[in-house]
Amino acid sequence: MKVVVALLATAGIAFAQTAPQYGQVRAFLRLMWSGATTCPSGWTCTVSNAYYSQCLPGAATGGSSPTTTATGGSSPTSTSASATGPTPTLVSGWSFIRAVEDPNFHKYLRSEVQNQPSTAVLGDPLTAGQFAVASGQLVQYANLSASTPLYANVQPRANSTVMKLGLTWETTPDEGGGTFVWSGDTLEWSIPTISRPQTNAWLVCPDAAGNLVLFINLGAYAYMTPTGCADETIHAYTGPYPTS
Incomplete structure (x- = not known):
């Protein structure tokens, strides 16, 4: 199995990496970030600003794409022009x-x-x-x-x-x-x-x-x-x- 993994890595196939608790995960504008892209089970990818995200305690499903929430508020709510839903909350580092x-x-x-x-x-x-x-x-x-x-x-x-x-x-x-x-x-x-x-x-x-x-x-x-x-x-x- 180790030989197969090594061969795939040599061929340039990327593997999802899980960050440690309180570790850094891929931030939004750092799309070339080569480190971890998911958080451990029970931890959430939390956006600190436009360039840094961190795994913090919170409900998250291990192995899935990071669930991103902003410190002090939620991520923007997608609404249509006639929406009557919740007001968007500003994410730190954005305007x-x-x-x-x-x-x-x-x-x-x-x-x-x-x-x-x-x-x-x-x-x-x-x-x-x-x-x-x-x-x-x-x-x-x-x-x-x-x-x-x-x-x-x-x-x-x-x-x-x-x-x-x-x-x-x-x-x-x-x-x-x-x-x-x-x-x-x-x-x-x-x-x-x-x-x-x-x-x-x-x-x-x-x-x-x-x-x-x-x-x-x-x-x-x-x-x-x-x-x-x-x-x-x-x-x-x-x-x-x-x-x-």
């Missing part, structure tokens, strides 16, 4: 992102199809997503039981007349698609190939279905705003729950 001006005051960033690859939109507090900026990528928490997070991908600019760029959530990073950064609590985006008057300028433009679709505004803030759209800046909010 809600919301607009702070009318007509989209305290509308929160999420994916159109909750926790799935789809268009970036703003929605009500009950459907708020949670986000982090890592190595210039904007990452959505989505679902910690999944093996892959969601990344904001920016629509390429077709030509110089295009003045707003759409965003989608995808399972692959947007390599070469610009850089997201925080400036204080304000989310900004830039790319060397495009000169923008304001790197924190965004547009929210409702589509035919009523979704509040988010765009990067390549023009001046509050000047020559496209018909039907609203100028916005979007900001991190780190309160325990999204507020209306």
